[in-house]
Every structure is written in C-alpha cells, then in structure tokens.
Amino acid sequence: MKKLISIKKIKNSLVLLGWLTSCAYAAQPATVRLDYQHSGDAKAEHYAIERVVIEPLPWPGNLSRNMDDTNRGVNRFEVLDAKSGELLYSRGFSTVFGEWSSTDEATKLSRSFQESLRFPKPDRPVHINVQKRDEHNQFRTIWSIDVDTDGQDVIRKQMPSGLKPVAIHVSGPSPDKVDLLIVGDGYTAKEMPKFIADARRLSKYLFAVSPFHERQKDFNVWAIAAPTAESGVSRPSTGQYHASVLGTRYDIFGSERYVLATDNRALREIAQNAPYEFIEILVNNPTYGGGGIFGQFSTAAAGNEWADYLFVHEFGHHFAGLADEYYTSPVAYQPNAARPEPWEPNATALADPANVKWKGKVKSGTPIPTPWPKQEYEVRSREYQKIRAKLRAENRPEPEMSALFKEDLKYTNELFSKAPHQHEIGAFEGANYEATGYYRPAQQCIMFDRSDKFCDVCSDAISTIIDLYSRPAHSVSEKTQ
Template sequence: MSLASKRLLSALFAIACSIGAGAAHAQQPATVRLDYTHSGNTLTEQYAIERVLIEPLPWPGDLSQPFDNSNRGNNRLEVADAKTGDLLYSRDFSTVFGEWKTTEEANKLSRGFHESVRFPKPDRPVRVRILKRDERNAFSVAWSVEVDTDAQEVVRSQPPAPAKPMAIRVSGPSPQKVDLLILGDGYTRKDMAKFEADAKRLSQHLFEVSPFKERANDFNVWAMAVPTQESGITRPSTGVHHASALGTRYDIFGSERYVLTLDNRALRDIAQYAPYEFIEILVNNDTYGGGGIFGQFSTAAASNDWANYLFVHEFGHHFAGLADEYYTSPVAYQSSGARMEPWEPNATALRDPAKLKWKKHVQAGTPLPTPWPKEEYEAYSREYQKRRAALRAANRPESEMSALFREDLVHTKELFSKAQYRNAIGAFEGANYEASGYYRPAMQCIMFDRSEQFCPVCQDGISEIIDLYARPTR
C-alpha cells in the first residue's frame, strides 16, 4: 500500500470515528436517513414515507449545535421526542419540488420527487416533521411521521461503496468541521485523474474567496466519482444522452444552462460513503451551466472557462441560501406577482427601510432605495441576452459564449465605475429574477453577475452557516 493510500485510510478512519474530537464527540451516533416522496402541483402537496435506513458512516455533525436558527429555506426538518414532543434536532432546507412548483408545468400536471432528510440517530422513537412556509412566510407543519430507528424494517446493511472517497482537505474531525463532498459525474475511468484535479482546483478557488478564505480551516473536503461509460453528462436540447450513476443533466425545467440531478435516491446512496453535510457535483463538460438548491446540493460545469465562478456562485445558493440577484436572464420560474419579504439574506422587498435586514452595513446618508444606472444597464442587457440566445440557438462553440460573457462583465464594470454608490451597501432595485419590487444589497456581487467576490451582506450570510456546522478556529 502506498504512503498516500495509508494516509487516506488513516484520515477516513479518524473522521469516521471522530478520534480526537473531545469527550462530546468520543462516540458519534449513527446517521439516520428518511427517504420519502414529495408530490403535487402548484396548488397541492403530498408526502409518503419510502424507507428509513442507517447510513454506513457515523453522524458527521456537531452534537452541541442541534438547532438551526438561520430561518432560511422553504422547508424545515424537525425531529422531536415522540412522547414528550421535545425538539431534538432541526435544519432548514429547500427542495427541487419547491422550485418545480413555480414553473408553468406545475399549473398543468402533478409530479413526484424523491427527497431525503438526515439526522443523528436518537435513543428513542421520534416524530419527524417537515414544515413549509405559509402565506405569512412562517413555518407550519406540512407532514409528520413517527419513526422508530430501532424497528425491524429499518435498513441497516448497505452494498459495497461504488467509489472510494478521496481526501482533498482534512482540517480536523468531522464534528468540528464543515464537511464538503465533491461528487463527479460524466467522468470515465480514464477521466479519474482529471476529476481529482478538477476537485482540487475548484475547491482551492473556493478558499480564495471571502469569507471562505478566512474560514478555510473550518472545512474538510472529500471527493468521489462513480465512473461513466462516456465523458460528459446528458444535454437533451442538443440530443446528447449519457447514462450516469447520478443522472445529472442540463436543461432542467427547460433552462438550457440549469444543471441538476432529479435522482435524489441515487445521489444519497452514493454520497453516504463519505462524511458530508454539503455536496457540490462537478460535471465533466465545457458547456456553461450549473445549479444550486439550499441544503441539497450544487452543480458546476468543471471544464467551462467560468468554472471558478460557477462553483462559488452555485455553492452560495446551496450552502447559505443566497438569492440570485440578477433579473435580466431568462429563468423557468413564474412570478407570483406578490412581493413577500424573501427569506434569503441578500434580497428584500424593502417594505420598511428602517427595518432593512442588512441595515448595519448601510452608512448614514445612503438613500434607500439606492440609485444606480438601472436603465442603462437594462438597455445593454436586453441586447446582450439576444446575442446570448442566438449563440445557443445556433449551437456555436463555447469559446464564443465565453467571449460574450467577458465582454458583458467588462461593460458592466465600466458602467458601474462611474456610479455614485458604486461601493456602497444600500438597496438597489432589481433582484430575485424581478426588475422591480425586490432589492439587492450591493450594486455588484458574485450573486448578481460574474464578478469575483461576495458583498459584505452575502459574506455575513455565509459566515452564519459556517458557524452552525463548525467550531470556529480562533
């Protein structure tokens, strides 16, 4: 066995057993996963339990931080004592179903989606509740089921791991760190060296962007990929269909750049063989694309010229629930017409400027709403989007699309450089896919365009989630 292999096995054993994690983590409980189906349409939702299983590795999380108070996501998991009702564990999240139900298709038919929630194994029967946001933007119970993790029907044996995890970055025992798992899709056996290089390159870039840069020692990073027969993933709009274990593909909800997997069971059955709390899927493609669902996973095209941006931007959605701040690109979602205050930390309906959620970052004298060259930006963007659509329709080389993106970024920076509030934090109208009624904190941020940094408000949102999963190194 090579020295590298011995180090990997040693690191995996240390993480799995939580050696050195202190008395509170001397014996981590098992990891419970509840698989269920979530179906419905725009108007209705139904849930049905599929199975309860014990995953192969112990719980990777910090048992001293069982409750999520971030108030993010469209849903919340609550695990409570079945007899007393005492809350034992909670986490906020969103779902693919939640995004799909905002599409036009959801007005016409019903669909079912596979979903999972994970929690540390309790020592008693529990009631698992899935909550969702209601018309008041508050969480209310959507589904509840009693679970006895010691029952005979609980699945306790798993097949051999389909791939071996690689240690990309090990900063310490899992219970004290954020565990990020990078999965590969569309990588053949011959592509495995490329996958490892992609995972190292892109995760390293993540830790060059604040606040991940300052908190790099609070993360472990793992990587694994189940080999495919062909390089690249499915892209239906161009007639490309490739089989893969994860089933990741382009053209989700009719958006040519949107990349997700809709096979949650396959995703979880593969991911369970590595410690993880967050997942980023790298697809072995050069076509621009990615996606991110808060608390589920994010994706990025690893071979695209903008892979660094894609990795970080989409991870911002998945990790911290950050909203998209752009609004001129076409999306699959339909506007409800209502302007409810967003739960995302970097978007607001600005109903009361005095109660602006990021008010601490706003300097005295900054007007709310905050002026910016909105009309000039939108006029240019309309022409830019026409050119972008034409390139895709003609299936032009990806290099031409990348050149257009570079041109757009240069133009935006030049336009904004002359604006009075260029470097201010305020409330800039245009965010959350809407030209009016929603506001973003900064004129420019990685959640708005392909610029390289998160604004201070987004950095705060990210730091809060890091603190939830890791014990800060001081």
C-alpha cells in the same frame, strides 16, 4: 510517475480518513436517512415515506448545534421525542419540487421527486415534522410521521459500494468542521484522476474567496465519484444523451444552463460513503451551466472556462441559501405578483425602507432605495441576452459564449465604476429574477453577475452557516493535500 503519485495520494487520503473517523467519531451517534417521495403540482403537494436507512458512517455533525436558528429555507424539518415532544434536531432546507412547483409546467401536471432528511440517530422513537413557509413567512407543518430508528423495517446493512472518498482539504475531525463533499458525474474510470484534479482546483478557488478564505480551517473537503461509461452528462436541447450515475443533466425546467441531479437516491447512496453536510456535484462537461438548492446540493460544469465562478456562485445557493440577484436572464419560474418578503438574506421587497433587512450595514446618508445606472444596464443587457440566445440556438462553440460573457462583465465593470454608490451597501432595485419590486444589498456581487466577490451581506450570511456547522479546532492540525 504521475499515476503512481496519484495512487499514493489516494492511499494517504484513505489512511487519514480512517484515523479521523476512529479518533473523532467515538462518541458520535449513527446517521439516519429518511427517504421519501414529494409529489404534487402548483396547488397541492403530498408526501410518502420510502424507507429509513442507517448510513455506513457515524453522524459527522456538531452535536452542540443540533437546532437551526438561521431561519433559512422554504422548508424546515424537526425531529422531536415522540413521547415528550422535546425538540432534538432541526434544519432548514429547500427542494427541487419547491422550485418546480413555481414553473408553468406545474400548472398543467403532477410530478414526483425523491428527497431525503438526515439527522443524528436518536435513542428513542421520534416524531418528524416537515414544515413550509406560509404567506407570512412563518413555518407551518405540512407533513408528519413517527419513526422508530430501531424498528424492524429500518435498513441497517447495505451492499458495499467499493467507493472511497479522497481527502482534498482536511482541517480536523468532522464533528468540528463543515464537511463539503465534491461528487463527480460524467467521469469515466480513466478520468478519475481528472475528477480529483478538478475537485482540488475548484476547492482551492473556493478558499481564495472571502469569507471562505478566512474560514478555510473550519472546512474539510472530500471527493468521491462512481465512473460512467461515457464522458459527460446529458444536454437534451442539443441531442446529447449520456447514461449518468446521478441522473445529472442540463435543461432543467427548460433552462439550457440549469443543471441538477435528478436521482436523489443514487446521490445519497454514493455520498453516504463519506462524511458530509454539503454536496457540490462536478459535471464533466465544457458547456456553461450549474445549479444550487439550499440544503440539498449544488452543481457546476467543471470543464467550462467559468467553472470557478460557477462553483462558488452555486455553492452560495446551496450552502447559505443566497438568492440570485440578477434579473435580466430568462428563468422558468412564474413571477409572484404579491411580492412577498424573500426569506433569503440578500433580497428584500423593501416594505419598510427605514428598516431594510440589512440595516446595520447601511451607512448614514446612503439613500434607500439606492440609485444605480439601472436603465443603461438594462438596455445593454437586452442586447446581450439576444446575442446569447442566438449563440445557444445555433449551438455555437463554447468559446464564443465565453467571449460574450467576458465582454458583458467588462462593460458592467466600467459602467458601475462611475456610479456614486459603487462600494456601498444599500437597496438596489432589481433582484430575485424581477426588475422591479425586489432589491439587492450591493450594486455588484457574485450573486448578481460573474464578478469575483461576495458583498458584505452575503459574506455575513455565509459566515452564519459556517458557525452553525463548525467549532474551533482543538486536537487536529490542518492538513491540506
């Protein structure tokens, strides 16, 4: 009976998708995807085009918001009229290569990463600029290429994949909404109902967290997955290897908890079968882990007890470009002694305390920098990290790690409850993986620890991105399945 119900829901979802596509996409242009290679090391980087693809579905985005004015991302790309130079489209983003180039490995060898740029199909040849921030946080062009999307070498037809998206939460036509696509990896054919259930469960939790809760009618959520032969994805540090559709695995950059998809082309060829602007990949694993790259994708271990937190925290990176506010956990990135001002909206080097980045949210009388029980927190955290490392080194059962996380969060909540500025926005030292020199806006936030709320600064940063991709509903009432 449950199986029949699941099949009925999927069929209804496909009918809904077809109806939305036919009524909403009539005036939408095609979707162009530029696939390229991004290579180099810690000192230099290079780009090389692979192909230009016309994706199967029309452009899902709001054509009235083609220009990105949010100033997010390490990179930005521009699509310009090749003759006049008129700016037609722009978006900020970050890359896996950009993260890798800050690791110790990048000082020893060169690597290549697949990347893609997606934009609405223009009616004329275009010039594309890929830009990167300089030491003054200004975008400078580092690669340019001319593209004729009507050229003979453009791929217009692809082999059918047989994959169809399932509607999880539909509020209206895609051009009016933020389209989030949940992609599964490590789910077998028999586990497809589990994948859909995981997608429903975690998206439901996302919309229980502010500001997503208040803005859920501005979202559509879809789910899609290609089955794998075995359950789960690879975790090399423990000798677990599985053939994965997206090349998703743990131990990225040597961090046991960092999970990323390594096959961008495979990801895009699956995702192109659904309307999307953002992607969260669910891995069918019980071990704690996840990751998020602004404008690319985020990941979360769906089978872990902390999956709710992982899904929302990592989506905060991918969706809004939020920085990690924690600093006591080991990471692979090399520190920058220059302490440049982060582009992320929730971290600052505090070069000018009188004009902190989020000054409008700081109440009169709040000291900047803002005192908090930093020393007590760090003493406890050092002991906690030793236990955590020991549990992982001994490959202890996951419930033991989960119990440690609960104990740590309980201690943090009790410690912070006694702090005088617990609920204030200020400038709390310790953020962006650094104990000193960087500051976060609140004492506690989803981006700092495993708590369940975004601070006001992060909430506003999320709302800004929602506004970039959505517009008020006008013709389709909300449908949630």
